[in-house]
Amino acid sequence: MHAAVVRSFGSPPRFESFPTPGASGDHEVLVDVLATGLHPRVRSAANGSHYTSDGTLPLIPGFDAVGRTQEGELLYFVATDTALGTMAEKAVVDRRRAITLPPGTDPADVAAAMNPGMSSWVALRSRISLRPGSSVLVLGATGNAGQLAVQIAGHLGAGRVIGAGRDPERLRLLKGVGADETVSLTGDDKTVADRLGQAAADVDVVIDYLWGHVTQQAMPALLTARADRSKALTWIQIGSMAGQNITLPSPLLRAANLNIMGSGQGSVTTAGIVAELPPLAEQIVAGTLSVDPLLIPLSQVEQAWNTPTAPGQRIVLTP
Known part of the structure; x- marks a missing residue:
């Protein structure tokens, strides 16, 4: 062959x-x-x-x-x-x-969408149970997986979905696929942190495809701007397009109800991932x-x- x-x-x-x-x-x-x-x-x-x-x-x-x-x-x-x-x-x-x-x-549609789609699909169905009406921030929403995450979060019942990314053209497209609001990650650290704090301070879930310096700035921005810091914020780490590591100040974990978890091979069993694939495939085949x-x-x-x-x-x- x-x-x-x-x-x-x-x-x-x-x-x-x-x-x-x-x-x-x-x-x-x-x-x-x-x-x-x-x-x-x-x-x-x-x-x-x-x-x-x-x-x-x-x-x-x-x-x-x-x-x-x-x-x-x-x-x-x-x-x-x-x-x-x-x-x-x-x-x-x-x-x-x-x-x-x-x-x-269409084999091409399934081959194109299953892998990027399963990252958020499995995270929101297996790692957590997304409550109807929850608000979700997608960090890295201008990538292929992030764009699908915006759609999937809305499909699974999110009441508000915010997409954050750098590419302005791709950010504009997000509202056409279900984003209620978008946040640009371009600019100096304070400007970006202020934008995130204003737009997404009280979200329930963050789907993070970026990690690295972006997350290091975004976490304190969201947590310090929350109206009620005892309200749970679940941060699901999926990708590391902006870096493999962050520095996490310990006071953030004491001063707010922050729950950090990952979603990927190892945190979910292969059998668990495969069990989630049929309903995702159905949505792809249906054109959802x-x-x-x-x-x-x-x-x-x-x-x-x-x-x-x-x-x-x-x-x-x-x-």
Whole structure:
């Protein structure tokens, strides 16, 4: 078969011939891959920086995909924990990490939206139980996952959703997909902190794709501006686009009801994540969530690695 193959963490994958894997376990089946998304999670695994990376090379990148069995069944699946990912013409599927998709499903839509969508979907359904009418701030709402988080929070019952990010064009688009208010994260620290404090002081939940310096400024801004600091604020850390670490002053934890948690592989079991996928897939297939896949042939994976995307787009490779 042909596949995208990483032989050095310093270089993009290349389209090469690669031995076809074989299904061997009781729950395994070999599928023809139809579409696989180029997500940030995939990029970090391909360059060795993801926290689950064990340094194995060569590897086929790809976290998830849509594939078809020999019997014609259409599956969305999450790759097994090996170096053989989904950016290939064929892949081995563990049926325990897969769901069946209905006839008529557009494989590209599912491949584009499931990974970025599941981050907030799982966080708001498995890590917490979002109360109807709650207010939610999405830090990093101008990214693909953040834009979907705005939509998903509203779909799951949030009464008010605020999107915060840097890109002005992408911020403008957020109101068209459900944001009640937007906050620009450009400017000096005090200006940004004041904006966040004014717009989002009393939110119930923060979905954080940024971390780093942005979160380090945002936490005190929100907590000190709250009308009632004993009101619980749940901060869900999902991504670290702005940095891996923050400095957290201890008085913040004593002076306010701040609950910090993460959501991702490890904080939620694989079985727990897979259990949340069917209802998310239903929303994608139904068109409830705005999806914009940019299709690129797998043979052009090197070019795809550096292809810019428009707001809301996600690159999808098609073997």
